[in-house]
Amino acid sequence: MSKDLRINDEIRAREVRLVGEEGEQLGIMSGRDALRIALEKSLDLVEIAPTAKPPVCKLMDYGKFKYEQAKKDKEARKKHKVTEIKEVKLRPNIEDHDFETKARNAQRFLNDGDKVKVTIMFRGREITHPDLGRKLCLRLAEFVKVEANIEREPKLEGRNMIMILTPVKHD
Known part of the structure; x- marks a missing residue:
């Protein structure tokens, strides 16, 4: 009314x-x-x-x-859930433990129903190896494959590579 x-x-x-x-x-x-x-x-x-x-x-x-x-x-x-975009920033030469910590954070964001923007930041001459960033993005996507779908494939934008993950709808 x-x-x-x-x-x-x-x-x-x-x-x-x-x-x-x-x-x-x-x-x-x-x-x-x-x-x-x-x-x-x-x-x-x-x-x-x-x-x-x-x-x-x-x-x-x-x-x-x-x-x-x-x-x-x-x-x-109160019932209306606003989906936010949370960001996880990584470097191409990240250590395994640090990667797992970041991946668990992404997992938690996805379980809360938020989208996750994965950003790989290249510094200096690292930009000459975009394949490392792509592998890292796909490794993270594999880590959270139960919780997420890839909305946007890894793509180089300036000195950053960006990939967006969306939560999987569980019934």
């Missing part, structure tokens, strides 16, 4: 279709009569379908309705 619902005196329609607080149809009547019924029951008259002919209005406690909507929106935001 839209945020800017018209309530009570803001409803300008001559005739409205009135719906009770439990969802029962109360029929088509003048806007004034509908507002009178709402006031008698200590409720608000809320226009829920302004484009209908005649507009549909419902009897409800508007404050309570807004509170419930806010609660639902907050719950929906």
